[in-house]
Amino acid sequence: MGAQDAQDAQETAKRLRAIVDELSDRFYERADVLRTLLVTLLAGQHSLVLGPPGTAKSEMARELTARFDGAAYWEILLSKFTAPTKIFGPIDVAALARGEYRQVYDGRATTAHVAFIDEIFKCSTAALNETLGYLNERIYHPESGGEPIRCPLIGAITASNELPGGEDSAAIYDRLLVRIEVGYLESPSNFAALVRSAVNRPAPTARTTVDLAALQHAVTEAVPTVDVPDTIVDALCTLRAALRRKELVASDRRWRQAVGLLQASAYLEGRPAVADTDLSVLTHVLWNSPAERPTVEREVLHLVNPDAKEALDLADAIEELEAQLDAMAGQSREALSDWAIKKAHIKLATAGKRLEKLREEATVAGRSTAAIDRITGRQRAVRARVLTEALGVDANMVQAQI
Structure with missing residues (x-):
């Protein structure tokens, strides 16, 4: 080029x-x-x-x-x-x-x-x-x-x-x-x-565009020239082996086509070569059913994104708390309040602070924050449920605390 x-x-x-x-x-x-x-x-x-x-x-x-x-x-x-x-x-x-x-x-x-x-x-x-x-x-x-x-x-x-x-x-x-x-x-x-x-319709914002010819040139000429280092090839081999151990098998064609996605991800970020952070896009490629997606996401992010790995562990704890809330349906307000104050509220607040810190670290390191942002959304949603359903806090107060 x-x-x-x-x-x-x-x-x-x-x-x-x-x-x-x-x-x-x-x-x-x-x-x-x-x-x-x-x-x-x-x-x-x-x-x-x-x-x-x-x-x-x-x-x-x-x-x-x-x-x-x-x-x-x-x-x-x-x-x-x-x-x-x-x-x-x-x-x-x-x-x-x-x-x-x-x-x-x-x-x-x-x-x-x-x-x-x-x-x-x-x-x-x-x-x-x-x-x-x-x-x-x-x-x-x-x-x-x-x-x-x-x-x-x-x-x-x-x-x-x-x-x-x-x-x-x-x-x-x-x-x-x-x-x-x-x-x-x-x-x-x-x-x-x-x-x-x-x-209240928001005021019009900036509207950036790209010419069709420039987009087509990117697809046919620029993206295919992005380098794929040996370290990325090794990472793909490691990921494939890890997924196979979980009995998650993708076709050779799918793996080959995925390389083009990695090149496109690097191109979009203005880089001449694929980097570890580009591997995150594979969380959308290597599963067949939605039930498999969390496993694929975990294996990919364990490989390339240490802060997202911890965020996924926090996600498990958040989902467990929501399951406990569902299981307590019908119990007395006293029982719900006791559980919320002594356990759920503290754990969710701690998870929120840690997710915020992880996002800061990921941003500084130039890593994707997509998984962290998604899990933060879950933390806020579950926390809102706990505050309203277990403590009877007004929705406006929930919004203010979040």
């Missing part, structure tokens, strides 16, 4: 980081999700956002793509009745009246640079093969036959409320390299800010 190309790549990466920061201010508790979606696009791969309705899945995809000047965006909500022509291009009725059979591709998946496909696992049997070809090879075979159409797709962001249930949808699931779980807001303060934003 020449000096000018390197300078341009640095500027593009800087602008992309600014986009993530700006959108993170708008979408509460979604900083890691937004960064991961962008890293996935930079690697030329596809992502799955898995979570219940009303968690801003489609809105994030739209807002992220809107920051790419010149990029064509297309979205669809699939059902088991969705015909391939609705995805890739309807029949031209006017041409059909003249005896010509052709499709209209403008504004469909065939012309999109970024696609958002909601309820991806409801893809109809009729559209399955074409959808797989579209995701795998970026091609579409026209209804009338002839040469396949090359699609300009950089990457697809897909979404679902549930995991696939059959063989057909499992084939699509396997092609989605990155899998991100999202839930409803955890932090009471973020929930309060969300409610306020519905009444």
